[in-house]
Structures are given as structure tokens and as C-alpha cells.
Amino acid sequence: MRVALLTREYPPEVYGGAGVHVEYLARELSAHVDLTVHCQGADRPTAIAHRPWDHLSSSNQALQTISTGLSMAAALSSVDLVHSHTWYANMAGHLASLLYRVPHVVTMHSLEPLRPWKAEQLGGGYALSSWCERDAVESAAAVVAVSKGMRADLLEAYPAVDPDRVRVIHNGIDATQYAPDPATDVLARYGIDPDRPAIVFVGRVTRQKGVPVLLRAAAHLDPDTQLVLCAGRPDTPELAAEVSLLVHDLRAGRHGVVWLDGMLDRREVIQLLSHATAFVCPSLYEPLGIVNLEAMACGTAVVASDVGGIPEVVADQRTGLLVKPDDPAALAEALNMLGRDPGLATVMGRAGRERAIADFDWTAIAAQTAELYAEITD
The missing domain is CATH 3.40.50.2000 (Glycogen Phosphorylase B;)
Incomplete structure (x- = not known):
């Protein structure tokens, strides 16, 4: 099975938990499927990178992100399934699913309706990020919630989502890498x-x-x-x-x-x-x-x-x-x-x-x- 993981963050550009999740999930998923990672930002040898359109450089951040998603969607014609992480990549997965008639899996790391302070950061872009997330989640073939608490919040925020399509799969940890270090x-x-x-x-x-x-x-x-x-x-x-x-x-x-x-x-x-x-x-x-x-x-x-x-x-x-x-x-x-x-x-x-x-x-x-x-x- 040819699977594309869609994400904003991927090493070496990782700054939050969603990026950490995708990094380690990709490493282990490669043993199960033919995996390609599509990310945003600078070129790197481990993933296909996408960037906003140049003529949107002075526009709202959310609009720039959507243009990056269009670039991602255009590159996914040869996959059997797309799996997106966070609103930054959700629209790319949703459009690819519609365009190529492949299943779209969404992993929910957070919910825009429960982060109203994002309007302080994105301005009107918060309405765009909320729209990207809502359309993707309500249309996805399956939704992964990273906790039971997230599943409950998701079903409350998006009552149109069929509960049978929501699966709880927790985040993980590499306890070999993250281990007590006696050095000082x-x-x-x-x-x-x-x-x-x-x-x-x-x-x-x-x-x-x-x-x-x-x-x-x-x-x-x-x-x-x-x-x-x-x-x-x-x-x-x-x-x-x-x-x-x-x-x-x-x-x-x-x-x-x-x-x-x-x-x-x-x-x-x-x-x-x-x-x-x-x-x-x-x-x-x-x-x-x-x-x-x-x-x-x-x-x-x-x-x-x-x-x-x-x-x-x-x-x-x-x-x-x-x-x-x-x-x-x-x-x-x-x-x-x-x-x-x-x-x-x-x-x-x-x-x-x-x-x-x-x-x-x-x-x-x-x-x-x-x-x-x-x-x-x-």
C-alpha cells in the first residue's frame, strides 16, 4: 500500500508534539507500508517539501498555508491513501481524497474550536484554519484521536462525524532514546x-x-x-x-x-x-x-x-x-x-x-x- 503522510513539521523542522508524533510514526510505519512524507518548509532528503506561493508572501498566514496544501494535493496522484496531521495539512488530504478518490485519514492532535486564542495569532485566518479542519474531519474515511479525551471533545465539537469512524490511537515514546542521562x-x-x-x-x-x-x-x-x-x-x-x-x-x-x-x-x-x-x-x-x-x-x-x-x-x-x-x-x-x-x-x-x-x-x-x-x- 502506497501511503502519503502529510504534515507541516518534519525533521529537522520540528517544534511541537504533532511534529514529534509524525517523525516517530513515519519511522515505524515504513515497516508496514510504502511510505512517503510530504511536509512544509525547506527541502530535505527525507521528505518532499512544499512552500507557499511567492505571490502570497504578504498575505495572512492561513492563506499561505492553504496554498502549500494545494501544492501537496497536486503531488499525490500515485498514492492509495493519504494521512494528514493538523489543520496545516488537512486541506491537502481532503482535496487529494476528492481528486484521486482515495481514503483520507486524519489524526487529531488538537481542535481549532477549543483554541479560540488562535484568533489572536491568525486574525481572520482562524476562520480559515477552522474551515480546513472541519471539512477534512467531517469528510475523512477515518479519524484518529490521540486520546479518549480528544475523541470525546471531537465528537462534541463536530457532531456530524460518525463515532464509528473515530479510533483512539495514543501518541508514543521511544524509551530507548528518551532515557535517564546521568551526565551534568x-x-x-x-x-x-x-x-x-x-x-x-x-x-x-x-x-x-x-x-x-x-x-x-x-x-x-x-x-x-x-x-x-x-x-x-x-x-x-x-x-x-x-x-x-x-x-x-x-x-x-x-x-x-x-x-x-x-x-x-x-x-x-x-x-x-x-x-x-x-x-x-x-x-x-x-x-x-x-x-x-x-x-x-x-x-x-x-x-x-x-x-x-x-x-x-x-x-x-x-x-x-x-x-x-x-x-x-x-x-x-x-x-x-x-x-x-x-x-x-x-x-x-x-x-x-x-x-x-x-x-x-x-x-x-x-x-x-x-x-x-x-x-x-x-
Whole structure:
């Protein structure tokens, strides 16, 4: 079976969980199908890259993305099935399905109706991104939800979708690659004291990820606790200004606030996670949260919001602690609990790694995906 995976992100241009998902899924799916990856951005040897039309360079970002999707759709005439990831590629999959009469599978990593703050970033483009997602999802031969929570949200947001077409296939983790790293050179490089408690955040600076919530909570962390933020570029200038002010105020009142701007390489992230007292995921909305799996595989306890698919990954009181979202006081209390009891944090971290290995293996996830392909093409 000739399958095309359609995605915005693909190595080396990966900045979010959807890109990580496609990277590892593609690696394992290649054992089951004849696979080609179509992505967006610069040319690379591992995928066919597509870019927006030049004459749209000054237009809304969403309109540029749609032009990229047209380029993708034009290149898919020789495949038996298309599988798109995120709204950035959904329209390409939908158009290819109509044009070439092949099944279209959509994997839902998030839902535009549940991310209204995207209008702050995209302006009127948010209406376009919502349209791309809705048409693709409602027309797809099958829809993959990355968690049970995502499946429930999807069926509520899009009641026209037949529940029988929605399959839950979780995100996964490579627990061989993401494993505890005893080295400390990365900590030394960034001025992190391995003998003091450290709370680590890794993620994009978006409304969804709850960074302002974490920064407000951090004002109530125990004085000896370090806060390490591995943060990508903020979505908007307004959010950048808000976060910068919070960081400035936080540093004025405490030591040990480390802000690592931009993308770190994988080895750096693994070492930071390995030495953290806890990884923190303060998201306001999170269909699954693959970064929680990365932390667990590194043997680190997780403190996360009790939203979306996170409770399907983080076992409360066993591999970490779940807290009410958008509640800085509750978040600070949970983080302080683990900071004051490193033995408990260690036990939770070990349990988290065991859970990641047992329940979230990419090999099994790719096999489930290939089985779905076979079902809808029979």
C-alpha cells in the first residue's frame, strides 16, 4: 500500500508534539507500508517539501498555508491513501481524497474550536484554519484521536462525524532514546545546580501551554527551588510582553529562574528532564501532551493540569500529580510537595518510566495505524 503522510513539521523542522508524533510514526510505519512524507518548509532528503506561493508572501498566514496544501494535493496522484496531521495539512488530504478518490485519514492532535486564542495569532485566518479542519474531519474515511479525551471533545465539537469512524490511537515514546542521562554538562552550561530542586518546563509559549499560569505559581515556590523554562518563541507580541514582564517580576523576587530561549537539541532536553525534580505541564488545553511522555521516559515525576488526554498519560499520585488547570496556587502546592520530598519524586519518576515503556511504544502504535489503513481500504 502506497501511503502519503502529510504534515507541516518534519525533521529537522520540528517544534511541537504533532511534529514529534509524525517523525516517530513515519519511522515505524515504513515497516508496514510504502511510505512517503510530504511536509512544509525547506527541502530535505527525507521528505518532499512544499512552500507557499511567492505571490502570497504578504498575505495572512492561513492563506499561505492553504496554498502549500494545494501544492501537496497536486503531488499525490500515485498514492492509495493519504494521512494528514493538523489543520496545516488537512486541506491537502481532503482535496487529494476528492481528486484521486482515495481514503483520507486524519489524526487529531488538537481542535481549532477549543483554541479560540488562535484568533489572536491568525486574525481572520482562524476562520480559515477552522474551515480546513472541519471539512477534512467531517469528510475523512477515518479519524484518529490521540486520546479518549480528544475523541470525546471531537465528537462534541463536530457532531456530524460518525463515532464509528473515530479510533483512539495514543501518541508514543521511544524509551530507548528518551532515557535517564546521568551526565551534568548541560546543567553546568546553563547554570543549573544539580544539588537543588529544579522544576523544568519544555514547550511553546502559547496560551494553550499555560506559561503565565506557571510563572504566577513560581512566585510561591520554595526559595531553594530552581525554575528552568525551555521555551520557544511566543505566538504574539502581546503574549511575549506579558511573559517577559512576569519573568522580570519573578527574577526580582527570587534566584534560580533560568530562561532558555529557542529550541534546545534533543540531548540537552533529555538531560534537563533527567535531573529535574519534576516536569511541569500547566496547559489549559492538551489533547495528550507528548512532552509528558518524554519526561516520564526520562524517569521524572510530572505535575500537570487535569485536562484533555493528560490523565490518560499521567497516573495521579503514582507517576505524578494532577492539578486543576489555570490555578497557580494549586500548581505551586503540588510542585512544592515534590520539591520537599525528593524520595517521593524519585519513586514517581521510576513508575512513570515503567508506564511509558509498557503502554506507549511506537512500534505498537504504528501497527495499530497500519491495521486501520487495511480496514478502510478492504
